[in-house]
Amino acid sequence: MSEEKQEEKIYTPPPRKTIPDDQGELWGHDLYPERRKLKQKSVVNTLMMKEGKEELDRYHCEKLVYKCVKKHPLVQLMTRALKSSGCPIDLRRHLSCEECDPSVTGGYDPELNQIVICQNNSKIEGIIGSVLTHEMIHMFDYCRNNLDFKNLDHLACTEIRAANLTYCSFMSAFVDGDASPFNMKKKHQECVKRRAMLSVLAARGVTPQEATAAVERVFTRCYNDMEPIGRRIKRNTGDMDKALYEATLFGYD
Numbered sequence: 001m002s003e004e005k006q007e008e009k010i011y012t013p014p015p016r017k018t019i020p021d022d023q024g025e026l027w028g029h030d031l032y033p034e035r036r037k038l039k040q041k042s043v044v045n046t047l048m049m050k051e052g053k054e055e056l057d058r059y060h061c062e063k064l065v066y067k068c069v070k071k072h073p074l075v076q077l078m079t080r081a082l083k084s085s086g087c088p089i090d091l092r093r094h095l096s097c098e099e100c101d102p103s104v105t106g107g108y109d110p111e112l113n114q115i116v117i118c119q120n121n122s123k124i125e126g127i128i129g130s131v132l133t134h135e136m137i138h139m140f141d142y143c144r145n146n147l148d149f150k151n152l153d154h155l156a157c158t159e160i161r162a163a164n165l166t167y168c169s170f171m172s173a174f175v176d177g178d179a180s181p182f183n184m185k186k187k188h189q190e191c192v193k194r195r196a197m198l199s200v201l202a203a204r205g206v207t208p209q210e211a212t213a214a215v216e217r218v219f220t221r222c223y224n225d226m227e228p229i230g231r232r233i234k235r236n237t238g239d240m241d242k243a244l245y246e247a248t249l250f251g252y253d
């Protein structure tokens with residue numbers, strides 16, 4: 001689309017869908033306004049130097065993404081696993097830094113098979129590393145399992161796996177509450193359930209009850225499926241490096 005044409009249109013965010021339409025349009029596209037050209041250039045944005053700032057954010061984001069791809073053990077592991085599963089990842093084709101709704105840090109777009117890193121919300125290396133790992137798990141599941149993102153149970157399953165292998169392990173499970181060695185397992189499971197439920201809610205127009213029910217239906221199976229990372233990573237341990245080392249042993253190279 002030419003720039004003149006883009007300027008003619010005024011960007012109005014589409015309404016948040018509460019139920020999937022008959023085309024099966026389910027994804028929170030409005031959370032990612034740069035996707036599918038929902039966002040248009042405007043004179044006001046240019047005058048306010050907003051676009052200059054966005055370019056800077058993008059540059060910063062791309063630099064950190066590149067660093068993570070080179071150095072982050074889990075991102076490396078996932079890169080290898082994707083390659084071994086027949087879905088090699090190409091930095092330019094599959095990863096995209098974009099402006100997003102303030103409520104999200106990243107996303108996976110199964111239609112375009114692309115990972116979005118939200119440059120306005122994910123600004124530090126540690127966060128970008130976990131966003132990449134999380135979204136690469138979705139990419140892996142999509143590649144490996146013929147995942148149907150329109151199926152609520154499939155979506156719940158991949159969100160359980162992503163929360164299990166990333167967020168709840170090295171971000172918050174044990175910061176969140178009073179996890180002692182006696183209730184750690186339960187706390188971890190609760191964290192995974194809650195995170196997965198929230199992710200399902202963010203991606204799909206369903207009620208919290210429907211999201212919770214989907215998570216419960218598939219929980220045991222998906223919680224125990226730890227491919228390709230193979231273990232729940234504990235924070236500040238050598239677990240990430242161990243996982244990377246073992247992945248080589250198990251044929252992800």
Ligand SMILES: [Zn+2]
Nearest residue numbers: 138159162199
């Ligand atoms: Zn997710």
